[in-house]
Amino acid sequence: YDLTIVSGNLVGRVNGLAVVGNDAGSVLPITAEVTPSQGAGMVIATGLLKEIAQESIKNVSALIKKFSGTDIRKVDIHVQFIGTYNGVEGDSASVTVATAVISALEDIPVRQDVAMTGSLSVRGDVLPIGGVTYKIEAAAKAGIRTIIIPQSNLADVLIEERYSDMVSIIPVTRIEEVLRYALVPEDKEAFEQKLLQIGKHMDIPKMPMPADNVAA
Amino acid sequence: YDLTIVSGNLVGRVNGLAVVGNDAGSVLPITAEVTPSQGAGMVIATGLLKEIAQESIKNVSALIKKFSGTDIRKVDIHVQFIGTYNGVEGDSASVTVATAVISALEDIPVRQDVAMTGSLSVRGDVLPIGGVTYKIEAAAKAGIRTIIIPQSNLADVLIEERYSDMVSIIPVTRIEEVLRYALVPEDKEAFEQKLLQIGKHMDIPKMPMPADNVAA
Amino acid sequence: YDLTIVSGNLVGRVNGLAVVGNDAGSVLPITAEVTPSQGAGMVIATGLLKEIAQESIKNVSALIKKFSGTDIRKVDIHVQFIGTYNGVEGDSASVTVATAVISALEDIPVRQDVAMTGSLSVRGDVLPIGGVTYKIEAAAKAGIRTIIIPQSNLADVLIEERYSDMVSIIPVTRIEEVLRYALVPEDKEAFEQKLLQIGKHMDIPKMPMPADNVAA
Amino acid sequence: YDLTIVSGNLVGRVNGLAVVGNDAGSVLPITAEVTPSQGAGMVIATGLLKEIAQESIKNVSALIKKFSGTDIRKVDIHVQFIGTYNGVEGDSASVTVATAVISALEDIPVRQDVAMTGSLSVRGDVLPIGGVTYKIEAAAKAGIRTIIIPQSNLADVLIEERYSDMVSIIPVTRIEEVLRYALVPEDKEAFEQKLLQIGKHMDIPKMPMPADNVAA
Amino acid sequence: YDLTIVSGNLVGRVNGLAVVGNDAGSVLPITAEVTPSQGAGMVIATGLLKEIAQESIKNVSALIKKFSGTDIRKVDIHVQFIGTYNGVEGDSASVTVATAVISALEDIPVRQDVAMTGSLSVRGDVLPIGGVTYKIEAAAKAGIRTIIIPQSNLADVLIEERYSDMVSIIPVTRIEEVLRYALVPEDKEAFEQKLLQIGKHMDIPKMPMPADNVAA
Amino acid sequence: YDLTIVSGNLVGRVNGLAVVGNDAGSVLPITAEVTPSQGAGMVIATGLLKEIAQESIKNVSALIKKFSGTDIRKVDIHVQFIGTYNGVEGDSASVTVATAVISALEDIPVRQDVAMTGSLSVRGDVLPIGGVTYKIEAAAKAGIRTIIIPQSNLADVLIEERYSDMVSIIPVTRIEEVLRYALVPEDKEAFEQKLLQIGKHMDIPKMPMPADNVAA
């Protein structure tokens, strides 16, 4: 059976890319859903994520908490890595997770003919990842047409001739570029306004402090 | 002794299917009950669930939190895998758990002549599972009449002649189809309205944010 | 010294039965007490319970939360397996725990000339357990007069002649039957009303949801 | 150096008794203090307590929560096993812990010429323990005059002639007897009233339940 | 490089003493700081503390919660063992930790020409520790002038002639003596009032209890 | 690919320094971001931090909670060690973490031509670290112009001639000196006011205590 979808638009589903073993890639779909929260709101990720992968979910959370003014305490965010029965290592799915969650939060469909890979800083920078060539070839074989990769990985790309005609490579440095390319919003202007929030600074309320005395 | 029930309708009890060893199946009943919550509301699953099985419970929770507008913080949901003294592996009981919990939450009886198997995405898609032929034969031997399986597993079904006359196979792609087939609601119209909630998007309240300043 | 009590009525104490090694049984007393809660209310079980035994406490909790309308968040429930310095395996003490806790919660004495064994579903069904013959013989030797067992275990009972004259066997399918037999309430009518709650469905308040929009 | 105190009265300090190795006893002092709580109120026990000893602290908590109507959520209770650098096994210090904590809670001094040993049920019954003869001899050697033991251990006591003249043995069946003997309250009448609470049943407020419907 | 400071007065810094290996001592500085709390207020100790050392922090917390009426839920207390990259064993730094924290809480400087060692009971008694001679010699070599030790360790002190002229030994039985010696308060009268709190009993509010009924 | 940035100013990003193996250094960038909190506010650090490194994050938290009166319960602080797939040992990144977090909290850019290393006390003192020469050489090779180190490490610096012309060394004893050098505030006066808070004592509200009675 085959879990791949490579055409149309779907809310909360993104084609990620993974390295399998040492010299092969595969398409790794990630789905997200947003529900009313229990307690203070959580991000719940499944798919046997190992330590670096679990940490990458926390880093993606930093972006989600800033994006678009959503009151994140009112929702639980479910992130599901599909079919990863041998576990997920590394943080190269960070941009994929961020895209899936923002799609689900905002109910904006994602292009299924696009696949993506890339690590994220907590401030929204797209950082380089490993195995970029294996991932591109796996995407091409699966029928994907466009692949988003970190710009800092561009020099690592060495794909075979037969695949290079099949796929376009989009190099990016920021998560906003990923979202602009992969999401298909109805209201493009409102969407662009929300993207601006990611780079903004959040002013923090001052604390009602007791009177301070300078100590000796 | 025998824990199998294959006729009549019961609230909160569903006949699931499991693989035993490498080449056998068995009927695995799952019961659910809903009680007043302590704290913020929890899903409590028992039956020695291993890691993937525990993660599948979290994924089912995503669906439950959306279904039918129930205030999930007011209830604890108990899910019990019956007789699994060697533990439960895998996520192929996801549709079974979802069906048992929704039956208990809504007090709608489940057909006991039906068995089911299938994984779930957090968005309600029924995903393929392993061992489908062994499971169907075990259900048939136990006296089950109808078996719900993921449509993406249909090509894997290779059951023997003598069983193929005994059981009907229902292939599905969405959890709504499972619930429509297995549950026996008194008020079918109200039930159909609730099923529609699963596919809906939940708008999330905006946060009362401090004034933002664009950073340099 | 001897911890066995086989006559009279006591609040919060029930004679359970355990298998010791492979071919012997023993009387396993369980005591329960209910106190004002700290925080949201907990069930605190002691006696070196292993994994299945700990899970069985969670399943019993499902019943307790429904029984008799007690506000379970206001109490901590202490369950103590007495003298189990090598640990407790399995879930065959579930009916014993449920009986001890309900006795303590309602301040209704339990008959000490009765012993019991049986697993519980989260919905109140009494499920079969192992070692029923060893348990019955141990109870008989200890001076117990009546033994409650799961009806589905009746075919497994093979007790020696000399014990069969000493003890009566009560087969049951529901926890309500266990409670009716073992508890000695002052007000039988009020007690019978409370037993009815176990089989009832609890309606759950609807959530104040944000307006829903059907997604594309 | 020597940590033993065997005369006078002290608040929050009790001489317990332990078995060391297989054939020796020792005096094991336990101190308790009660402080304003952080959060919901905790019992914090130190001294490298192993699993059964930790469970015994939970059982003692059941008694403390009932005793004398103290609002236990407002306090943290600290219990310190003194000088136990190799850890504490078993539950034979339960009566000692209960006595130290109630002394600290109520600010009632404890007789230091008394030592004690005994396990506790969650309902206040004193249950038998091991090594009673070794413990009595260690207490006698340390200068203790009176030793409280479980009545069910009386048959196990085999102390040498030279010690039997030095110490009195007080057998007990209930924690109230321990407290009456070891504590030295200023107001005996008020104290006696509080002891009565331990054996009382606490009525529990009913829950504001949603309307119930009997399920089919 | 050298982390030792042996003159002047500093807030929140105390020279403790440790045993290194089997036959050497060292000066172990401890710093504390008090900050606005997150949540209910915590004591956060760093420096690779092993089990007994972590437990000793909990025992010190008992004293801090009583001292001077500070609302401990409003603060987080940070305790830092400096330079302990191989971990901290034992509870002999208890008086040092208590002194550092009370200095930081009250903003009272600590004499840096003093070093100290000693265990604490939860009620404020200074209990004996090991390696007292090695510790005194290490303090003397480092330039410390005065060393506070438990009075019960006085008989263990066997320091060489050449050190005995360099240092004074102050034996103590209570934490109040340690604080009186090492702290340098501006307002000595107010400070003395606070020391009295440590030995006081805290009355605990009664609980609004449901009506009690004596059980049969 | 290369993650190094050695010119310009960026908010929330600081060039730290690490030792790799036994005899090499590397530039270790750390990024921080501040978001609305879920629950009571947390510091979330990623990058496979080992035990001492995790403890150092707690120590940095002490400083952050005091700095500038920010209500820390309203924010989650994300700290990301970039590219540390083999884990982070030690606490020598403490000043780097403090600088990155304060930059993100206050939206003040950090000089990227500066690198830094140093441990921190919970009171803001910069403490010595290991491998200072390897770190300086790695920074110089990467194009860094200025390196902040603990003053107590100055005697350990033995850099080669060819690097000594390329870089300036800034020795410091307090975190305020680090912040003054590395941050580029728009409003220098306001910034200087905030730095003063770090050394101030925070008065703590007194607790509404029950009436105290001196115990006997």
Ligand SMILES: [Ca+2]
């Ligand atoms: Ca920011």
Ligand SMILES: [Ca+2]
């Ligand atoms: Ca200060």
Ligand SMILES: [Ca+2]
């Ligand atoms: Ca949605």
Ligand SMILES: [Ca+2]
């Ligand atoms: Ca910014």
Ligand SMILES: [Ca+2]
């Ligand atoms: Ca129900």
Ligand SMILES: [Ca+2]
């Ligand atoms: Ca949708």
Ligand SMILES: [Ca+2]
């Ligand atoms: Ca009771």
Ligand SMILES: [Ca+2]
């Ligand atoms: Ca029902």
Ligand SMILES: [Ca+2]
């Ligand atoms: Ca007290």
Ligand SMILES: [Ca+2]
């Ligand atoms: Ca009673």
Ligand SMILES: [Ca+2]
């Ligand atoms: Ca301070």
Ligand SMILES: [Ca+2]
């Ligand atoms: Ca006192």
